[in-house]
Amino acid sequence: MxxxxxxxxxxxxxxxxxxxxxAAVRTTSDxxxxxxxxxxxxxxxxxxxxxxxxxxxxxxxxxxxxxxxxxxxxxxxxxxxxxxxxxxxxxxxxxxxxxxxxxxxxxxxxxxxxxxxxxxxxxxxxxxxxxxxxxxxxxxxxxxxxxxxxxxxxxxxxxxxxxxxxxxxxxxxxxxxxxxxxxxxxxxxxxxxxxxxxxxxVRTQALHPVEFDRFPRETTLVFRDRVTVETAAPVRVDGELLAPGTHSFHGGQRVIFPAGTPTPRVGALEPPGGTxxxxxxxxxxxxxxxxxxxxxxxxxxxxxxxxxxxxxxxxxxxxxxxxxxxxxxxxxxxxxxxxxxxxxxxxxxxxxxxxxxxxxxxxxxxxxxxxxxxxxxxxxxxxxxxxxxxxxxxxxxxxxxxxxxxxxxxxxxxxxxxxxxxxxxxxxxxxxxxxxxxxxxLDAGILVTWAFTVAASTFSPLLVLSIWWSRLTAFGALAGILVGLLVSSTAIGVTVGVPNLSGWAAVLANQPAPLSVPAAFLTMTVVSLRGRPTPWALSAMLRLHVDENDRSSRTSGRSRTVRRRR
CATH class of the missing domain: 1.20.1730.10 (Sodium/glucose cotransporter)
Known part of the structure; x- marks a missing residue:
């Protein structure tokens, strides 16, 4: 409560x-x-x-x-x-x-x-x-x-x-x-x-962890989703003795582990405190x-x-x-x-x-x-x-x-x-x-990281090149964003749909930024070099980098966006 x-x-x-x-919201800008x-x-x-x-x-x-x-x-x-x-x-x-x-x-x-x-x-x-x-x-x-x-x-x-x-x-x-x-x-x-x-x-143990290999006291666990565990020794759960091997607990199942019970393993996860x-x-x-x-x-x-x-x-x-x-x-x-x-x-x-x-x-x-x-x-x-x-x-x-x-x-x-x-x-x-x-x-940290990965693969190259390179073209930006979005989104889909990957492929599927970000930057650069930048590219770059207090950067009575209006 x-x-x-x-x-x-x-x-x-x-x-x-x-x-x-x-009360202060009257316009879209507000x-x-x-x-x-x-x-x-x-x-x-x-x-x-x-x-x-x-x-x-x-x-x-x-x-x-x-x-x-x-x-x-x-x-x-x-x-x-x-x-x-x-x-x-x-x-x-x-x-x-x-x-x-x-x-x-x-x-x-x-x-x-x-x-x-x-x-x-x-x-x-x-x-x-x-x-x-x-x-x-x-x-x-x-x-x-x-x-x-x-x-x-x-x-x-x-x-x-x-x-x-x-x-x-x-x-x-x-x-x-x-x-x-x-x-x-x-x-x-x-x-x-x-x-x-x-x-x-406890403070000492937090600084010098000891592997969690046994339940120190009677512990009740409620499994949020289906979990498969592996036991190396007999484990008594809810009065039933589980033989060594693989066992599954379903979502919502409530399980009581007696004090001193060896902790099961969950896939490749290392128990807290382990090496x-x-x-x-x-x-x-x-x-x-x-x-x-x-x-x-x-x-x-x-x-x-x-x-x-x-x-x-x-x-x-x-x-x-x-x-x-x-x-x-x-x-x-x-x-x-x-x-x-x-x-x-x-x-x-x-x-x-x-x-x-x-x-x-x-x-x-x-x-x-x-x-x-x-x-x-x-x-x-x-x-x-x-x-x-x-x-x-x-x-x-x-x-x-x-x-x-x-x-x-x-x-x-x-x-x-x-x-x-x-x-x-x-x-x-x-x-x-x-x-x-x-x-x-799903892990909150993993979901947040996926958002960061898509942002790094799309808007990061777009903003950096738009701000710091006058040769960037619209077609180059389009191609680069599509490549970054496609590579990062495909990797996320593979992570969800193919959970049994291993090795380098599994790492890149879980975190494709080392692949998707360079691919987006390279695509934007190569495609832009084969085209022509906008006529107002240099004036736009000047506006982005000159302090507003400089009189030469001011445009009285005109739009304040980077593009020069006609």
Whole structure:
């Protein structure tokens, strides 16, 4: 009940804070970019709040319990991505005067077809990123309260869509800036309490893990999905002795393991605390290529950040390019500070709730920890605080993602207008809600990484070459985006449809960025060299790189987009 009240409180706060932006929404620019008047300090807090999603926070801690210490490289990539964005994209994108990434693509290269394709890519990325946010809402609420999985999804989708439909980007900015501070408090205080309350022995074990090879006490597990385990010795489960070999547990099955029972194995997963689990590299799928896997993850997350459409839109809310760069610079330390906490929860989870790797519920590790330390009022209180923090993370990220998707439908693919934008928000939320219902068995971290991979394979090369290379052509950009989208999407499909791959093929199927990103860059470059750039390419490049305060870069009474209007 406390968890349900905490979630309800966060959703009520989201609606109340978001209502501040309703009165200021009169035009499409107000709705999409908050009239371009957001200060760097407020904007950096909003950017950090939007970027620090439930999928990345909860998913990172869960991946650490399931896959080991090497999973923390995801957090390094997420934070490093903002450095590349600061250096290559932030200020030029704001100077472009565009409202969205497809808007920028058409203005820079003069192609309506490129705008439509870019809008489709925005929808793909937004959906891949939104599903784990709503999924996290369902999982967290089902763990801390007796409500079913779908209730959390419906509540989150409702609160986010109503707030955004009423107040647009201005409402999102207020909510995200407020909830960034709130998230810091709600995740930091329980983390400090956990570190102090667990005692010296658990802290030592968290720093020097011991392999989870036996259940230290009687443990009840509820399997979320069908799981096949392998036992090397007889295991007594629910009074029945299981012989050594392979056994399956179905979704929803409740199993009690007596104290001292040897832990079964789940495929190639290394039990928490094992030798491979402690390795400071991430081995995708445990196929034996940890260094390559780690580099692939860094490649996808660092470059993918630069291509996330909802983050690019956020820089358009700055008054000018200099403010956009300051926003990005201020955001980096905020993100770095916040990402200390998933490591704490993951390390403690590997000691206190290592059994979650068997049931497939590792994404619930954050809210599962307080009750393991204290079964009384303190455990209940901190479970409520963490539930509120998770829902705050869900709200902040979902607002930006939903706005990016709705703008692609209404502003970039349709006729636009405030009424259509608001309807698109509601329709997009309903569609993602339906997609989130069957996604309970998928890892949040994996879904988020897929979104980053598609962004790195499509918008990353488009933005870098559009901003820094005057020879890029519309046809080259179209071809490169199609190649990047096709390669990354095919790999994702192979991962879902062919789960028995092994070796290098399995690693590249799970994380195709080392293949798809160079392919997209190379395609854009080669195809563009065989064509002619737009007549306004050099003037557009000048506008992107010259500070707005320079009188020569100003165009009185004319459009402020990168394309020279005729």
């Amino acid at each position: 406390v968890g349900l009240l905490a979630a309800a409180g966060i959703m009520a706060a989201t609606l109340l804070v978001g209502l501040r932006g309703v 709705f999409l970019v908050a009239s371009r008047r957001t200060s760097p300090l407020v904007n950096s807090s909003a950017v950090a709040g939007e970027y620090l999603s439930a999928g990345s926070f909860v998913g990172a801690a869960g991946l650490m319990v399931k896959d080991g210490v090497g999973s923390l490289w995801y957090l390094v990539g997420f934070a490093a991505g903002y450095v590349t964005m600061l250096v290559l994209v932030a200020a030029p994108m704001r100077r472009s005067g565009a409202l969205t990434v497809p808007d920028f693509a058409e203005a820079r290269l003069g192609s309506a077809g490129l705008r439509r394709l870019s809008a489709v890519v925005v929808l793909v990325i937004s959906t891949l990123y939104l599903v784990p946010q709503f999924r996290a809402a369902g999982l967290v609420l089902s763990v801390v309260s007796p409500v079913p999985y779908w209730v959390g999804i419906v509540l989150a989708a409702g609160a986010v869509s109503i707030t955004l439909a009423l107040g647009g980007m201005r409402a999102a900015t207020y909510v995200q800036a407020f909830q960034f501070v709130l998230k810091m408090v709600l995740f930091a205080i329980p983390a400090i309490w956990l570190v102090v309350a667990v005692g010296a022995a 491979a689990w402690q390795r400071p590299l991430f081995d995708i799928g445990h196929h034996g290529y940890p260094l390559f896997s780690t580099l692939a993850v860094l490649f996808a997350t660092a470059l993918g950040t630069m291509g996330l459409p909802h983050m690019i839109m956020r820089f358009h809310t700055s008054p000018d390019g200099r403010a956009a760069r300051r926003t990005a610079a201020l955001t980096i330390p905020l993100i770095g500070l916040f990402y200390l906490f998933p490591a704490i929860y993951g390390a403690l989870g590997g000691v206190l709730v290592p059994q979650l790797y068997l049931s497939g519920d590792t994404d619930t590790v954050v809210v599962a920890l307080p009750s393991q330390v204290d079964s009384g009022w303190q455990g209940t209180l901190f479970t409520g605080l963490l539930t509120a923090g998770c829902f705050a993370a869900i709200m902040t990220s979902s607002l930006g993602l939903l706005l990016a998707g709705a703008s692609a439908i209404s502003h970039d693919l349709g006729a636009g207008g405030l009424g259509r934008l608001r309807l698109s928000v509601l329709g997009s939320a309903a569609a993602v809600l339906l997609l989130s219902l069957p996604a309970a068995r």
